[in-house]
Amino acid sequence: YAEALIVVFKSPRPAAMVLERSQDFGRTWRPYKYFAANCSATFGLEDDVARRGAACTSRYSSPFPCTGGEVIYRALSPPFAAEDPYSAAAQEQLKITNLRVRLLKRQACPCRAEGRPPPPPQLLHFAIYDFIVKGSCFCNGHADHCVPVAGFRPVKAAGVFHVVHGKCMCKHNTAGAHCQQCAPLYNDQPWQAADGKTGAPRECQSCKCNGHADTCHFDMDAWLASGNRSGGVCDNCQHNTEGQHCQRCKPGFYRDLRRPFSAPDACKLFQGEEGTKAVHCFSYKQNGSSQQHVWVSCPLCPCGRLWGQHLLCSLWFHPSAAPGVKREPCRDPRGRLIASFPSHSADVDWHHEVPPFQPVLNDSEPAWGWEDEQGFSALRHSGKCECKEQVLGNPKAFCGMKYTYVIKTKILSAHDKGSHAEVNVKIKKVLKSTKLKILRGKRTLYPESWTNRGCTCPILNPGLEYLVAGHEDVRTGRLVVNMKSFVQQWKSALGRKVLEILKRDC
Numbered sequence: 001y002a003e004a005l006i007v008v009f010k011s012p013r014p015a016a017m018v019l020e021r022s023q024d025f026g027r028t029w030r031p032y033k034y035f036a037a038n039c040s041a042t043f044g045l046e047d048d049v050a051r052r053g054a055a056c057t058s059r060y061s062s063p064f065p066c067t068g069g070e071v072i073y074r075a076l077s078p079p080f081a082a083e084d085p086y087s088a089a090a091q092e093q094l095k096i097t098n099l100r101v102r103l104l105k106r107q108a109c110p111c112r113a114e115g116r117p118p119p120p121p122q123l124l125h126f127a128i129y130d131f132i133v134k135g136s137c138f139c140n141g142h143a144d145h146c147v148p149v150a151g152f153r154p155v156k157a158a159g160v161f162h163v164v165h166g167k168c169m170c171k172h173n174t175a176g177a178h179c180q181q182c183a184p185l186y187n188d189q190p191w192q193a194a195d196g197k198t199g200a201p202r203e204c205q206s207c208k209c210n211g212h213a214d215t216c217h218f219d220m221d222a223w224l225a226s227g228n229r230s231g232g233v234c235d236n237c238q239h240n241t242e243g244q245h246c247q248r249c250k251p252g253f254y255r256d257l258r259r260p261f262s263a264p265d266a267c268k269l270f271q272g273e274e275g276t277k278a279v280h281c282f283s284y285k286q287n288g289s290s291q292q293h294v295w296v297s298c299p300l301c302p303c304g305r306l307w308g309q310h311l312l313c314s315l316w317f318h319p320s321a322a323p324g325v326k327r328e329p330c331r332d333p334r335g336r337l338i339a340s341f342p343s344h345s346a347d348v349d350w351h352h353e354v355p356p357f358q359p360v361l362n363d364s365e366p367a368w369g370w371e372d373e374q375g376f377s378a379l380r381h382s383g384k385c386e387c388k389e390q391v392l393g394n395p396k397a398f399c400g401m402k403y404t405y406v407i408k409t410k411i412l413s414a415h416d417k418g419s420h421a422e423v424n425v426k427i428k429k430v431l432k433s434t435k436l437k438i439l440r441g442k443r444t445l446y447p448e449s450w451t452n453r454g455c456t457c458p459i460l461n462p463g464l465e466y467l468v469a470g471h472e473d474v475r476t477g478r479l480v481v482n483m484k485s486f487v488q489q490w491k492s493a494l495g496r497k498v499l500e501i502l503k504r505d506c
Contacts (some may be wrong), residue, residue, distance in 0.1 A: 001085075001094040004134040005073040007101065010127035012063040016042045016105035019073055022098040033073050037061040042105070066109035068129070074136060086141045086193040095138055101131075139168035141178035141194025142201070149177070173204035184215040188232035190223070207232030211262035212239050212246035240267040392497065398486065399506035403469040405479060406432035406498060408490055411462045412442070421447050421483070423460060431495070432469075432502050438479075446473070448482040458487035465490035467498060 005019060019032040039056035048054040060071040076085075083467060084090060085433035104126040137397050138148035147163040170179040172194070173186040182191045182204035192202040207216035213234035222244065223231025237246035240253045249255050249267035259266045392398065406431035414421060423445040430438050445468070447460070458481065470485035472478065481487065488494060 001075075001138050002096045002099065002133060002135045003075050003094070005071075005099065006130070006132040006134075007071040007128060008068050008132075009071070010067050010106050010129050010131040011125055012066050012109045013061060013069040013071060014103050014105055014126065015061055015107040017061075017071070018102045018104065020100040020102065020439075021096045022100070023095055024057070025097045029098075031055070032075075033100075035055065035061050035071060036105075037107075063107050063110055066111055084196040086196045090196075091138075091193075094135075099133060124265070128253050135164055137164055137166060137168055137178075139175070139179045141196055142172045142174040143168035143170050145169055170200045173206070184216070185209065185213070187216050187218040189228050190231070191216060205232075207234055208245045208247075209234040209237070210246050211264075212241045214238075217431070239264045240269070392486070392488070392494070392501075395501040395505040398469075398498075398501055401469070401484060402471075403432065403486070404472040405430075405438055406467070406469040406502065407438065408465065408495060409443075409445075409468055410462050410465045413462065423447060428465070429495070431467075431499055432506075439441075443479065445470075445481050446478045448480055458483075458485060460487065467494055469498075 002021065014035065016034075016036040018034055020029045021032050022029050034045055034056035035058075037058055039045045039047040039054070039058055043056055045056035046140045047055040048057045049059065060069070062069070076090070085094070105124050106126065108124060113437045120299060123489040137143070147167050147169060149166045152165070167177050170176070170183075172179075173183045174191070175181055175183045180191070182202065185306055186204035186206050188205040188207045191204060194201050207213070208230070209232075210218060213236060216232045217235060218231045219233045220231065222233055223229075233244050234246045237243070239246075242248060242250050247261075252270060253267040254268055254270050255261065256268050258315045406499050407427050408431065409427050412424040412426055414423045425445055427438065427440050427443050430440065445460075460481070466487055467490050468481065468485065468487050470479060470481050473480050
């Protein structure tokens with residue numbers, strides 16, 4: 001960034017000169033400022049003495065003083081003053097690769113002995129004491145200092161190194177000589193220069209690659225499809241994973257739930273383990289026809305829809321098994337009973353109770369658009385976990401729980417992150433908020449019970465509205481839902497009653 005130019009002349013200052021700049025290493029040049037004793041006569045331009053912000057000035061073209069006269073240019077003087085030095089307009093004005101001064105017209109010093117003729121034009125000359133350019137390295141607001149570029153050779157003048165180094169020491173997850181791009185694994189949002197007006201760093205955001213990629217790139221289609229929330233696409237997924245976020249195992253590999261999904265060995269080649277029962281799994285289209293067939297081992301259950309450690313294998317077994325064929329209960333790797341299977345297909349209404357199932361069967365981070373009958377656990381199917389519904393009783397007991405937040409919320413979707421679950425909700429009303437700053441709009445809840453109990457309590461069915469009272473995880477700032485939380489389907493009367501308790505008793 002060129003911020004100012006100061007030229008101190010030993011000879012009289014020029015009667016006319018032009019300061020020019022290049023932004024492409026001298027291939028093209030554009031004027032910064034015109035200097036002349038008479039702007040209109042010399043350049044046909046207005047004088048900024050008469051009109052503020054004009055391209056020419058007569059301020060620095062007088063022959064007085066005959067020596068030591070200065071010519072000064074400030075890059076952000078009107079009309080180029082900028083509140084944000086990193087804005088596109090400021091960059092256009094400040095960013096340079098070369099400066100050039102064209103000395104166009106000499107003038108003699110008028111202070112000469114009386115009767116002595118002026119020197120002939122060929123003897124007039126320009127002499128300069130100092131040529132000072134003040135500036136800084138251009139880093140888009142993402143660095144505090146710069147270092148020499150490769151191959152730089154310092155030139156020492158008067159015992160001091162006069163140089164602005166050209167390689168920024170980037171912060172805010174940015175990279176490049178001028179911090180002009182995001183670092184390799186931080187392309188989840190478009191790169192932006194820092195906000196020089198507010199001081200906001202506008203950091204690059206990391207891609208969600210689950211530990212299975214070293215780089216990612218920004219994709220505008222993904223960004224628009226997400227509602228301008230996430231546009232990162234992971235590059236070259238490793239460890240037998242695939243997908244935009246390396247969020248699922250490749251075909252022929254299954255998710256080992258004994259390992260966190262970020263582990264390199266989370267996706268294992270299916271080979272059929274000794275002592276396991278191979279079962280035939282498949283997915284449905286809307287009309288109920290078979291879409292995909294996969295052989296898997298029952299104890300590992302990679303064919304089922306995942307909800308934490310709770311695998312719903314029983315929902316996806318082929319219904320055409322011969323009547324009377326016994327199907328063994330599926331168990332997870334820790335030996336827990338997951339689901340029991342009906343003795344024949346007539347026990348299950350496959351066309352109505354089972355939702356459409358996507359072709360990818362081992363996705364570790366599915367985003368579900370559930371039907372009303374599907375909760376976070378298979379609570380309407382055999383093998384379910386019993387969840388005791390809470391009742392709003394003694395107001396003192398409710399207040400004694402010291403809930404951090406009380407909200408009216410609509411359940412939108414959920415994501416199985418492997419190590420935890422995330423529930424996307426839309427907060428429609430905030431009844432209580434203490435230390436937390438909770439606003440209406442989209443937010444994430446974090447249910448704990450699926451890791452502690454093997455199922456998800458309290459029940460939160462997508463598409464429905466609930467009154468949720470819970471606590472904040474002080475370490476992470478997350479809104480937690482657990483067995484201590486108060487969760488009931490929203491009713492206006494319930495909302496009024498809770499609001500009255502909060503105002504009167506809590």
